[in-house]
Amino acid sequence: MEQKNNELSRRSFIGKASKIGGASAVLGMSGAMGLFMEDDREHVEAKQIDKQKHQKSPKKGDTYMLLNVRLESGYEYENGNVVATRSTIRNLEIKKGIISKILDTKEAYRRDIDCYDVQGMLLLPGFKDMHIHLDKTFYGGPWRGAVHRKNIFDIIEVEKKLLLELLPTAQERAEKLIELIMSFGSTYVRSHCNIDPTVGLRNLEKLKKALANYSDKISHEIVAFPQHGLLLSNSESLLREAMQLGATHVGGLDPTLVDGNMEKSLQTMVQIAVDNNAGIDIHLHEGGETGLKAVNRLADLTEEAGLQGKVTISHAFSLASLSPD
Structure with missing residues (x-):
């Protein structure tokens, strides 16, 4: 009974946040002030x-x-x-x-x-949504059910078609998603943005316009994210362009499983970050020993490059394989 009451209390809190319609957004709060x-x-x-x-x-x-x-x-x-x-x-x-x-x-x-x-x-302090993909979403459009994909390479191939299909409405849907998270008290967002040969820098252009339209209500960071593999899709030059166009963080993706060369993939990502005085936010889905090797190597490179406090590992499924020691 106590657990049920706690759940109702949480629902009540969230419900009120929604009904307010995002007081933080209406009042233009950012940073230290929010909901x-x-x-x-x-x-x-x-x-x-x-x-x-x-x-x-x-x-x-x-x-x-x-x-x-x-x-x-x-x-x-x-x-x-x-x-x-x-x-x-x-x-x-x-x-x-x-x-x-x-x-x-x-x-x-x-x-x-x-x-x-x-x-x-x-x-209260405004909430920060630190991992979202504002540039590619079905939100704001007709309902589409999820489809099972066999592996990450299957996802990449399907996405190559979807990205072009979603591009004409990318800004509109990003803005609807921004409004949604603001309505629940978020005043800061870190959005990953696809940078790949399929859409080039067009998703970034759309995302920047969407964020600019809400610049008085929400602060942001943008991760230049090579969803199709930094090395696999030969996207280094595109990522470097994205950093010049306003991206704040360099992204990466499974350096062993997808890129096929952990050392080169991580070295390239870190070098782009150093060259642009930027942070890093890598998607690391690799589990077990492969993922742990990537975590340890990235930690070493972070220290060597002086990037302490500026590197994020998203997902990090391999951490579940760590021993208690």
Whole structure:
């Protein structure tokens, strides 16, 4: 019964986030500020605000006030254990996306700038969606069921046809997906983007346009992702072009299974990152010993190249094969 109640509580939380319609998006939050949730236990009466100063969404660089914001301020303890958080209502002054002042509600605040009364909603950090493929999705179009593929090479061949089919609506569908994740509180996204001989840089062009249309609501990173294999599809030059066009991370794919040469594949990926002062985010599906060798070698190359803190391994199924030691 306790587990069921917990599940209902989580559903209630997520449901409220959706109903708000993405308060973080509406208010143009990014970085440290994100989803607002209404506190069920206490209602704070909204103050009257000059409606002429109200606008739908602050823009980047704006200075504005958030009034009657609920902030967590401490903890409640029982027998030495934290059982709840305390909260308090404050007014916040925001300058260029940064909280510049936290004021008691009785303190004077600037009334010559735009003010937004959030009526006691809780201020939380915005969620970050750190692995998504905004450039290739069926979302926003007619329903299409999943089809079983035998292996990754089968997937690559099917995708060569699908990418061209999806290209005309790639920007529109990316924008619908951006709106969806924002509605659940995400204010930051890292999107992988196909870079391959089939579509060249066209998916990147579409994705950049989609993200630009939401630049005042969501921050982003873009991974130049050689889905068809960095070496297998001979995509090094395309990846280098993508980095010059605004990609922030170099991607990679199964260096042994797909590219057939772990050392050359990883060396090429790391070299592109070093040359462009960029990060890395590799898709590593390889399991067992093959995958672990890739993880260890990439760790060595990361240290050699001075890329500590800038390298991500996505999926990393091989980690399940590690011994407890």
